[in-house]
Amino acid sequence: MAETSLPKRRTTEGPPRASGSAFLRLLRRSESARAYVMMSPTLLIMTLGIVVPFVILLVISLWTRAGFGFDTTPTLANYARSWNEPIYGTLLLRSFWISGVATAITVLLCYPMAYYVAFHVHRNKMMWIILMTLPFWTSYLLRVFAWKVILGYEGVINSGLMSAGLIEAPLSFLLYSPTAVIITLAHAWAAFAILPLYVSLEKIDRSLLEAATDLGDGPVARFFRVTLPLSMPGVIAASFLIFIPTTGDYITPALLGGPDGAMIGNLIQLQFGAVNNWPMGATLSIVLMLWIAALALVFLLVTRKVQGRIT
Amino acid sequence: MSSYIKRPNRALQVYAVLFLIVLYVPVLFIPLFSFNDSIYVRFPLQGFTLQWYGELWTREPVWNALWNSVKVGLVVSVISTVLGVMAARAITRTRMRGKGALVTFIMMPLVIPGIIFGVALLVLLSRMGVPLSLYTVGLGHLIICLPFAVATLLPRFEGFDPSMEEASADLGENGWWTFWRVTFPMVMPGIVASLLLTFTISFDEFIMAFFLTGTDPTLPMYIWGQLRFPKEFPSVLAMAALILFVSFALVFLAQWVGRKGLEDQA
Numbered sequence: 001m002a003e004t005s006l007p008k009r010r011t012t013e014g015p016p017r018a019s020g021s022a023f024l025r026l027l028r029r030s031e032s033a034r035a036y037v038m039m040s041p042t043l044l045i046m047t048l049g050i051v052v053p054f055v056i057l058l059v060i061s062l063w064t065r066a067g068f069g070f071d072t073t074p075t076l077a078n079y080a081r082s083w084n085e086p087i088y089g090t091l092l093l094r095s096f097w098i099s100g101v102a103t104a105i106t107v108l109l110c111y112p113m114a115y116y117v118a119f120h121v122h123r124n125k126m127m128w129i130i131l132m133t134l135p136f137w138t139s140y141l142l143r144v145f146a147w148k149v150i151l152g153y154e155g156v157i158n159s160g161l162m163s164a165g166l167i168e169a170p171l172s173f174l175l176y177s178p179t180a181v182i183i184t185l186a187h188a189w190a191a192f193a194i195l196p197l198y199v200s201l202e203k204i205d206r207s208l209l210e211a212a213t214d215l216g217d218g219p220v221a222r223f224f225r226v227t228l229p230l231s232m233p234g235v236i237a238a239s240f241l242i243f244i245p246t247t248g249d250y251i252t253p254a255l256l257g258g259p260d261g262a263m264i265g266n267l268i269q270l271q272f273g274a275v276n277n278w279p280m281g282a283t284l285s286i287v288l289m290l291w292i293a294a295l296a297l298v299f300l301l302v303t304r305k306v307q308g309r310i311t
Numbered sequence: 312m313s314s315y316i317k318r319p320n321r322a323l324q325v326y327a328v329l330f331l332i333v334l335y336v337p338v339l340f341i342p343l344f345s346f347n348d349s350i351y352v353r354f355p356l357q358g359f360t361l362q363w364y365g366e367l368w369t370r371e372p373v374w375n376a377l378w379n380s381v382k383v384g385l386v387v388s389v390i391s392t393v394l395g396v397m398a399a400r401a402i403t404r405t406r407m408r409g410k411g412a413l414v415t416f417i418m419m420p421l422v423i424p425g426i427i428f429g430v431a432l433l434v435l436l437s438r439m440g441v442p443l444s445l446y447t448v449g450l451g452h453l454i455i456c457l458p459f460a461v462a463t464l465l466p467r468f469e470g471f472d473p474s475m476e477e478a479s480a481d482l483g484e485n486g487w488w489t490f491w492r493v494t495f496p497m498v499m500p501g502i503v504a505s506l507l508l509t510f511t512i513s514f515d516e517f518i519m520a521f522f523l524t525g526t527d528p529t530l531p532m533y534i535w536g537q538l539r540f541p542k543e544f545p546s547v548l549a550m551a552a553l554i555l556f557v558s559f560a561l562v563f564l565a566q567w568v569g570r571k572g573l574e575d576q577a
Contacts, residue, residue, distance in 0.1 A: 035407035042417065042457060049454035050419055052430030060434055098511040113330045116323045123529060131331060135338040137558045139515055141531050142551050145538060146337040149344070149352055159355065187337060240422065248424025250518055255538070265426045272430055272522070282434065285427045297424070 061282035067120055070279065078283035088267070088284065091292065095263040098253075099246040102185035106193045107238050109186070114197035114234075115227075118204075129198065136191040144252050145287070147184040151175045151256070160284050176258025189245075193238040200234025201227070232307050244292055264288055320377055323483035342552040363545040365576040367553075370546045376533035377550065380514050383445055383529060387452045388510035395460030395505055396498070402461075403468040404476075418458045428454060429522035436523070451519035463508055467501030 026033050036043075037137070062074040082088045117128045150156045151174040158170040174180060204227060212222045246252075248267040257263065262282065271281030319555040344352050348360035353493050367373065398417065402410060420428065432451055441447065475497070479489040495502075535549075537544045 031405045032407040035401040035405035038397045038401040042394045042461070043413070045394070046417055046419075046457065049428070049432065049450065050416075053428070053435040056435050056438060057427075057431045099522050109330070112323060112326055116320070116327045120320055120323060126566065130566065132334070134559060134562060135334050137511060137562070138338055138341065139531060139551055141515075141517055141534050141538075142341055142548075143337060145352075146340040149340055150337060187334070190334065195421060197357065222555060235369065244422050245424055246428040250426055250521070265424070268426055268430060269521075272433065278434065281430055285430055289427055292422075292424070 026218060032181070042066045057282045057285060060279055061286050063279045063307035065277045065279055076146060078280050079287070081280070082283055082287050088287075089283055091262065091264045091267050092288065094178070095265070095288075096291070096295065098181055098261070098263060099185070099243050099249075100184045102189070102246060103239050103243040105182065106186045106189055106242055107197070107235060110193035110238070111197055111235075112192055113202055115193050118198055127194075132194050133191045140188060143188055144255050147180070147187065148175065148255055151180050151183070175256060176239050176261060178261045180256040180258075181253050181261045181263070184256055185242075185246050185249065188252070189242045192241040196237040196241065197231065197234040200231045200237075232303065236300070236303055240296065244296070247292060248288060319324060338555070341548055341555060345545065345548040345552040350542075352544065352548070363549040364553075367546045367549045370543055372448045372533065373543065373546055373550055376528050376530045379445060379527050380530040383449050383452060384510045384513040387449055387513040388458055388506045391453055391456040391460040391509045392464075392505045394457060395464045396502065398461050399464040399468045400494070402465065404473060410516075414461075420455050420459050421462075425516075425518040426453065426522075429519045432519070433522045443523055444470055444526050445525070445529075446521040447525070448520050448529060451523045452513040452516055455516065455519065456512050459512060460505045460509050463505040464498065467498045471497045 027037065061069070061078055062076070063070045063072050064075060064077055065071070090098050114131065117125060117132070152158070153170050153172070153175060155175070157174060158167075161167045162170065162177075208226055208230070209222060212226045217225060247263075248265045248268075249263065250269055253261050253263040253266055254269075257266070268281050268284050268288070271277045271284065343356075345363055346361070347356050348362070349357040387390050401407065402414060407413075429451065432447070432454075436443065436447055475493055476489055479493045480486075484492065515531060516529075517535070520529045520532050521535070528536065534547050537547050
């Protein structure tokens with residue numbers, strides 16, 4: 001072995017000095033221990049902020065409301081209710097449907113835009129990226145509110161169409177409907193689709209495209225056989241980044257949904273607010289989380305399968 | 312490079328311009344209505360006025376809410392970035408057991424809807440008897456911001472050669488000076504990006520604040536209240552238009568300074 005002839009490298013793991021407590025000696029000796037000490041504040045906060053609250057949420061979801069307090073005998077009654085009473089299932093299903101449609105629309109509409117900047121903009125790429133993401137530096141709340149102004153009864157679209165003489169009375173289906181929620185979500189979350197899509201498209205090796213052309217693929221075949229499969233990681237990331245937070249969105253359905261566009265987030269808030277049934281709210285939160293985890297898993301498996309088929 | 316990539320695509324160009332228009336129009340309604348001479352935000356426009364900007368100076372609650380949001384945002388962005396630097400360094404520079412699981416754990420808030428965190432923390436705090444205040448809002452924001460800070464800083468730490476740090480150690484610097492004189496300057500862009508991102512997230516965050524705010528509202532909470540009782544709403548629009556203008560100016564300034572720096576180096 002050549003390495004044995006080299007002088008032994010001096011590392012930090014020398015013989016432990018006699019000074020210092022056992023803890024300090026451990027720190028000096030073990031890299032892993034040093035790393036854990038460095039990460040401990042982060043881990044402590046994440047444990048305090050994630051693990052502990054979730055355990056308590058789980059415990060409280062097994063309680064029931066009794067007057068103004070709680071009946072602390074553990075029971076699965078809330079879970080049974082959330083399964084049997086149609087309102088919970090309906091709202092859960094509607095949340096997934098609205099978010100799913102909004103996610104699909106956002107990714108579909110943003111893909112050509114990201115493609116354009118990645119492949120057809122050669123100077124000032126950074127300028128384009130900034131232009132596409134600037135609107136998202138404004139308040140989410142006010143952007144959602146702006147859509148209320150556009151879609152409203154006396155809003156931009158209705159007053160525009162009426163003054164053009166195309167309609168007699170304002171279209172009432174625009175505001176307070178699932179459609180309004182979908183449009184607004186798609187607009188409000190566009191940046192979360194553009195950035196991952198752009199990154200995955202920009203990373204594609206251009207010589208692969210040339211190779212496909214040299215081997216006789218036309219532009220369409222080249223796109224479906226090279227560009228699209230290679231950008232799938234971006235599509236998956238974008239879908240997750242939009243679908244998961246929007247299923248639990250509260251603001252948009254509250255401002256624009258009306259009764260037909262209410263989502264599970266509104267129901268959870270009601271349990272903690274007006275209805276004042278915290279155990280039920282905790283149950284719904286946990287049910288929502290489990291469903292998201294299950295759907296994400298299915299989505300990942302399906303895309304992996306499809307990806308395997310394409311490539 | 313072959314020509315087909317360089318060939319301009321007319322249809323895509325048109326699409327890109329339309330896309331930008333649709334992206335910007337709703338946002339531009341905010342400054343538009345801040346100049347509208349009516350307390351109600353609806354069409355048709357009533358006429359041009361600057362009175363909402365003038366009244367903004369006398370609206371104490373708007374400024375209080377803004378100041379609350381700035382305070383929380385500054386504290387949260389500094390803490391989450393410092394913790395993010397420590398975590399990113401530990402993850403990239405050491406062989407530690409269970410690294411993958413830890414990173415997944417830190418990134419958890421990215422894949423759980425914010426409302427669930429909000430209610431979970433609310434339940435925890437109320438069981439512990441902690442009164443709701445700006446501190447509880449800050450705690451909530453810290454949990455959302457930490458994964459973003461780590462995700463922004465990790466590539467920066469992965470991107471630079473550890474032999475630089477080793478060289479500094481070989482030349483006799485101790486750990487702290489190596490960090491201060493070698494590591495810190497190298498990861499500086501990541502730190503700035505993390506500070507900006509986490510401040511923006513905290514400044515705009517609604518759902519955590521919705522569940523965890525005590526008597527002092529943050530700006531989004533205050534705006535939420537004014538959506539129902541529109542007495543001070545035009546002032547809120549004026550404030551939002553100013554914030555919009557300042558953030559646009561800052562982004563362009565940063566861009567311009569960055570480019571100038573590159574030209575000076577060249």
